[in-house]
Amino acid sequence: MPKFPTFPTLYDEVLTIYISKLNKWGYLNPGQIKGGTLSWSWRGNQTANISIWVNTHSKTPYLELNYKCQNKPINYKVELVSVSSNLGKGRVWYFLCPHTGKRCRNLYLVGERFLHREAFTGCLYEKQTYSNYKRGLDKLFEKAFRSERLYEQLYKKHFKTHYAGKPTKRYLKLMKKIQESEQLTPDQIERLYLI
Secondary structure (H helix, E strand, O other): OOOOOOOOEEOOOOOEEEHHHHHHOOOOOOOOEEEEEEEEEEOOEEEEEEEEEEEOOOOOOEEEEEEEEOOEEEEEEEEEEEEEOOOOOOEEEEEEOOOOOOEEOEEEEEOOEEEOHHHOOOEEOHHHHOOHHHHHHHHHHHHHHOHHHHHHHHOOOOOOOEEOOEEOHHHHHHHHHHHHHHOOOHHHHHHHHHO
């Protein structure tokens, strides 16, 4: 008898709030209260939006979320915590998940609330659903067609190839990947299309 198929919830497809984007948009500046709307769209059509307030002025900074889920109004706060950067420049912000109590950089909406990924069971990232065969194909296609992307990274503004006269680890890693993609022969690339 065949196995009954399971269709897990994918983190890649659910609504996500990123702390890095809130920081980029100026919500996490110290000593302020700022409100706004977060919107999500797919193929140019808006799929969802929520209203947010970020308070970094209080002793315990927080993000307040206000939205409707299946016509049910939902309003709650997610505590924000900051720690000193390991580089000694500024602070790094995190969400404090109201369910797990863990620090995290992303909150996912599975069900009715935005929470840390470990608060949910049965959810996966899309790559985790791939078979070994599909993962192998992905690696092969990536080697064959990634060289253009790698050269873009290599010639990006402010990219450091050397530091104190020695090549940087990032530069060496990029060069290794470029060499791997250039070693593929035209026959190997042609075989990819026959698979």
